[in-house]
Amino acid sequence: MARNRKYQSAAIRFGPALKAILLCLFIGGSGIGYVWQKNQIDELGKQIKKREVRLSDLQRQNKSGRDKLAELGSPKWLDYQVRELRLGLGLPQQSQIRTLIEPPAAPESTNATERLYAERQAR
């Protein structure tokens, strides 16, 4: 007893208390961290799922849009529209097409068009 009194054994021993607190904090922190991490994983999983669903929806919409575009661009539909709206559109007849004969290269020519053509031929 005397020895205890001499060394003031009743006084607060901070070292072990601190160690105990740190240990508790570590264990508690690890627990909370583990739960937080699991929660985050779960949350990210939900987000992934949500985005997968969204992506799938967008892909479906995109596909649907492309299909609609293809339908609107189909020759049958265009033909029908031209007739229905009386647009009078059609491919030009051969009599409406004039084919231009390319002249032979003329290096001395002063005509800008022909000079350009000659240069192109030279290339």
Added chain:
Amino acid sequence: MVKTLQFQRVLMLVLLLVAAFVGLGYRLVDLQVLRHEQLLVKAQENTQRTLLVSPRRGDILDARGNLLATSIFVKTVCADPSLIGDRHAEMARVLAPLLKVGESRLTERLKLRTIRLDAGGEPVFDKHVVLKHKVKVEEWKQIQQILTSQTFGLATGKLTGAEKYFLGNLQQKAIFTEEDQLRLYPNQALAAHVLGYLDKTGHGVDGIEKTLDAELDGARGWRQMENDKRGRELVALRQQDVEARDGLNVVLTIDSVLQHIVESELVAAMEKHTPISISAIVVRPRTGEILAMATLPTFDPNNLGDGDKEAKARRNRVISDFAEPGSTFKIVVVSGALNEHIVKLTDSFDCERGRFEFAGKVLHDHESYGVLSVENIITKSSNIGAAKIGIKLGEPQLYRYICDFGFGVRTGIPLGGEIGGWVHDLTNWTKLSISRIPMGHEVTVTPLQMAMAMCAIANNGWLMRPMLVDRLEDSDHQIAVKYSPQRVRQVISEATARQMVTALKTVVSPDGTAAKAALEHYTVAGKTGTAQKIVNGAYSNEKYFSSFIGFFPADDPELCISVVMDEPKHGYYGGQAAAPVFKQIAERAAGYLNIRPDSLEETPLSETIAGGSPSLFGKTVAVPSP
């Protein structure tokens, strides 16, 4: 005494606790060790699931990337009658208008049925009843919303726990879906015989859909996953996630605009001549690429009928119908004879004033001709002239040229149902054969074979394999397989081919049999055919196959077009019925493909655009019609 009592009480408590722990311990060992395997499987069944991911079937595109066939994901709506119980009538009432299925039929399907008895004699119920295939995703979402808002005749105010559970199942689990795909053909009947169609399981039955079924199909993926008690996936616990590989896209050589031109002209001809059927093919002779292939009557692969008429309309007559070709076949005998230098274009044959007796039978011409040159035999399509050239060529040589031109065997077009026609083996030829075969009797060919033979003449004598698929590519347009034109063989020399072109050009002249096939701005080479049909074993004088096969510009051919009619009315000669259709198709196709005219007076540039725009060089410009 007190101590003893206390001790006994403590002992009892301890014993109880020990017994409890032993019991718990045993239970733990039982669950975790003794029944581990069995319970593990059960637990996994409750939480783990393997989801099969279907690949999207590849698209079919035309040569310019236009969509001809595509697939969209849809749902197959199913029911679990064991979760519906006695509410099948109420459920049917809700579902009938949504699924557009008869209510009484639906009520019957939703009734609980025993499919068998298990080992213990207990009934096993049918928990999977298909209610409707091919329901669009948007429609299914609507159905889901409506189902969750229904009470199915249950008084929601005073439901017991079991009733609430039952209602929850009715609203959310009793009706479920499975993944499915719907094949769409945005252009309806356009190129239907080339594209083909699918059966109910999603596999190709005909056309390209069948030939390239494996390539279009893709590879299935899968996902191993765990669900929570509400059935939601726990993404973090996903174990295997293998993506499906979508099917490859097939790019055809078909041009949808050209196909539309051909089909619309065939419809017009169908109205005018009311034949049983009419077919046309447009081929690029240099490569053998098929730019259009059409047959009427046709069908819409989006809505296949069940009747006999619809089934007949699904037959691709271009490759699966054979008939005697008639005079178009004369190109074979004349080509052979020219190639063997047995005759020249200027050589003359006596056409016997339209009546030639050979091997005890009389052969007739449709008109009385005297002496005709080889070229004129083609121009006038003289049967007697062709027979005499055939006799001069000889049986073995004629037979060889028939085979070399590809008759009697399939062309190898990648479409199912192609037949090779019918060419008698040389040993089976009769004495009469050598006079009949040159005019297209005693042999049967498909319209495609005949068109490819004409293409060989247009292509300097080289017979090409018909090409229908240009390439296979993935969804990112990366080419997986590229197909190239294939030469089969050189049937005749280039010089012979040129002579044949010279002769075939005269067919569309005013003196020829197909003046109506002549084009204003292009020289055309071609041949008519009018073959009598065989009715009850004899040639009919009322029923004919009429055809015209031609190519243009004759000296540098871009397109070869074949038109075949089965029993046309109001004119049955090839030059009357088929040639005008050729002309219509050719004119529109030439305008669309911007084929340079070869019989057009061209305007020198200096006269047209004095000091004009350089951007016009080498191009054609449209000017208003006068």
